Each structure stands twice: as C-alpha cells, then as structure tokens.
Amino acid sequence: MDGIVFDIKHFALHDGPGIRQTIFLKGCPLKCWWCHNPESQNPKIESYIKYNKIDDVKVENKVSIGKHYSVNEIINEIEKDIVFFDESNGGVTFSGGEPLLHTNFLKPILSHCNNKNIHTALDTCGYATKEKFLSIIDNIDLYLYDIKFIDNEKHIKYTGVSNELILNNFRLLSKNNKKIIVRLPLIPGINSTDKDIELLINFLKQFNNVNQIDILPYHNISKSKYKRLNIKYKLPDVKEFTSDEIEIIKQKLMNAGFRVENS
Numbered sequence: 001m002d003g004i005v006f007d008i009k010h011f012a013l014h015d016g017p018g019i020r021q022t023i024f025l026k027g028c029p030l031k032c033w034w035c036h037n038p039e040s041q042n043p044k045i046e047s048y049i050k051y052n053k054i055d056d057v058k059v060e061n062k063v064s065i066g067k068h069y070s071v072n073e074i075i076n077e078i079e080k081d082i083v084f085f086d087e088s089n090g091g092v093t094f095s096g097g098e099p100l101l102h103t104n105f106l107k108p109i110l111s112h113c114n115n116k117n118i119h120t121a122l123d124t125c126g127y128a129t130k131e132k133f134l135s136i137i138d139n140i141d142l143y144l145y146d147i148k149f150i151d152n153e154k155h156i157k158y159t160g161v162s163n164e165l166i167l168n169n170f171r172l173l174s175k176n177n178k179k180i181i182v183r184l185p186l187i188p189g190i191n192s193t194d195k196d197i198e199l200l201i202n203f204l205k206q207f208n209n210v211n212q213i214d215i216l217p218y219h220n221i222s223k224s225k226y227k228r229l230n231i232k233y234k235l236p237d238v239k240e241f242t243s244d245e246i247e248i249i250k251q252k253l254m255n256a257g258f259r260v261e262n263s
C-alpha cells in the first residue's frame, strides 16, 4: 500500500498545536477557484519543465510533483520529529489536497501514531463519504475542517461540488464530540459578504464543540503555479484584503462567541 505525497513540511507551526510535521497528500475532489496549491488537485504524479540559466546557457529541468511513499516510509519520516512533538505538544497533520482520498493508506499510519501517542490532525475539505470518516474517526485527535460557503449555489459555482456532504460530515463529527477547528478560506467579495458571514455564524452556532475559527485570507502569490501547470487562474482581478477588512470580519466572528485566529 502506498500513497502519493507532494510535500512534507517539518516544523510547521500553523497546522495544529505545537511543532508539527505536515504531510500533503495529492488529489482533491474540489476545484476551488482560489486554491493556493493547484499542484495538489490532480491525484497523479505530474511534471513540468523548469528552465534555469547556467553561464548564459538555458538548461531544461524536469520537475516532478508528487512521489510514491510506502506506509513505512511515512512512519520513518514521522519518527524523525518525535522529539520535537514531545517538547512542544505537537504532532502530525495530514493535509492535501484531500487526505481522505487516501484513507486506506492513512489507516495504518494513524494506528501507529495512536500507539505511540503522537497527536494527529486531519486538514480536510470534508468531501468524503460518511464511511470514510467513520473508518478513521477515532484515530484523529483534531479536525481542521474547511467551510467555504453555507450557500450551496455558491459552493457549487466556486468549488465544483455541493456542500451537502461536507456539512453532513461536519454534523457527524460534531455528534461524535470530535474536536474541530473551522478553517475559513476568506476570498474578497466571494465568501466575505455580510450574508456569507451571517450564514456561517448561524450554522456553527448549532454546535458546541467548535470554539475556534482560523481565517485563511486570500492571497495571489500562487498565480505563477497556475501558469506553470497550464491551469487557468479564475480570479485574476481579485485584490487581497487589507488588514482592516480582515479585522472587521474577525470581530463579527468574535462577537458571535468564537475564538478567531488569522494567518
């Protein structure tokens, strides 16, 4: 059994508590217009040509995105950082793409982490079957759960899929008293209107296991990745938020009783 990983970040500080190792699995069922990691979407290994100049000579390099890893290779990678996890109350975060596309690959890795008392977090878009969630539900200590829109028409337009499954899985985790941090990718004028924020607050207020929302403000630094991968960038004219604009939205969420962090 193996999985395709496109990045492993050691000493990550924003993907859960403490010092973490974040493992990025390739493939995502969504196609968000603002995706900062377009290289994560295709479940297969991809490559592109990178040009470098050496002594005024143009040199072509083939760069691969994604690599096959066995379960044991990932476990070995995780074990390298155990001392940092122990010292910081950190652990491992599985991200993507959507890590639940690789549920069977993840299961033995999660069991290993649980046996070794390594904290586990799942950074998920929530778009996976209920059965997949149930199969790992007790192996995950913390869910970093993306909620992009409550309005389903907008969800379909900007991500390519309905949010019905995503919201139902959120209800499932909540019913099982799982610890959840909501992640809100905030895109100017797209999911940041008063109405969008009001709908989000009303949805989240139904649950008593959500007390933190992480705001992930849109930025356009990934434009060049789209060019390299020959994917059309669908938000060429969207401007990044000012810090005051972010603060206004943050205050609304805080006034509704949530702890809010922004990166």
Ligand code: SF4
Pocket (backbone or CB within 6 Å): 028, 029, 030, 031, 032, 034, 035, 036, 037, 038, 040, 041, 096, 097, 098, 125
């Ligand atoms: S869910 Fe995340 S990884 Fe998938 S397309 Fe959307 S932003 Fe990209």
